[in-house]
Amino acid sequence: DQQVKQNSPSLSVQEGRISILNCDYTNSMFDYFLWYKKYPAEGPTFLISISSIKDKNEDGRFTVFLNKSAKHLSLHIVPSQPGDSAVYFCAAPMDSNYQLIWGAGTKLIIKP
Amino acid sequence: GEEVAQTPKHLVRGEGQKAKLYCAPIKGHSYVFWYQQVLKNEFKFLISFQNENVFDETGMPKERFSAKCLPNSPCSLEIQATKLEDSAVYFCASSTHGRNQPQHFGDGTRLSIL
Numbered sequence: 001d002q003q004v005k006q007n008s009p010s011l012s013v014q015e016g017r018i019s020i021l022n023c024d025y026t027n028s029m030f031d032y033f034l035w036y037k038k039y040p041a042e043g044p045t046f047l048i049s050i051s052s053i054k055d056k057n058e059d060g061r062f063t064v065f066l067n068k069s070a071k072h073l074s075l076h077i078v079p080s081q082p083g084d085s086a087v088y089f090c091a092a093p094m095d096s097n098y099q100l101i102w103g104a105g106t107k108l109i110i111k112p
Numbered sequence: 113g114e115e116v117a118q119t120p121k122h123l124v125r126g127e128g129q130k131a132k133l134y135c136a137p138i139k140g141h142s143y144v145f146w147y148q149q150v151l152k153n154e155f156k157f158l159i160s161f162q163n164e165n166v167f168d169e170t171g172m173p174k175e176r177f178s179a180k181c182l183p184n185s186p187c188s189l190e191i192q193a194t195k196l197e198d199s200a201v202y203f204c205a206s207s208t209h210g211r212n213q214p215q216h217f218g219d220g221t222r223l224s225i226l
Contacts, residue, residue: 031212032211032212034214034215036217041219042219042220043116043118043203043205043217043218043219043220044203044217045217046214046215046216046217049214051212087153089153093211093212095211096168097160097167097168097170098143098145098160098167098168098207098210098211099145099157099160099168099171100145100147100155100157100215102153102154102155104153104154105153
């Protein structure tokens, strides 16, 4: 049972436009969510997180939105830059042991 | 240090040999996590530590895998009698506290079993 889902394997966006990456979850016990960015041959890099007591968190060009009733979150990147091309993972920690449960990732390609 | 440091970057072993991977967490972080990435985008939890104590080991194949985090030493993950299926990238992560804090990852060790 996939508790965190990213249904878009890839997304292509023009440089300068907004990138929107989506994530859905099924476990209503999740109360904290993270987005990571990963380049090939490197480890995941933490981007931004959100607690379930909020519905929005912003850090520079990155904003994460949380819709608890829909069990849905999204990451907005604006404006998109060539260096944003990477695989983006949504993740949530288990309450029992803090292990991260990962989505399958979305490969973002920023076109010049 | 300010980054999670994993060594070596690549490790090649013949089937049946031992493999040992190391991880230096970020200074001041109390929790350490190990994940195994076999398929490109799937991360499998192995084990976690709170300081030098095992916090959760439900993901560990106990027969051949062991791990330690001793004071003043890098954490280690050891695989005895390696099998072809152990070929993967092993990531270590650390966090200040376990709950609702970002885990910061090293660049991984790519283990190839021939």
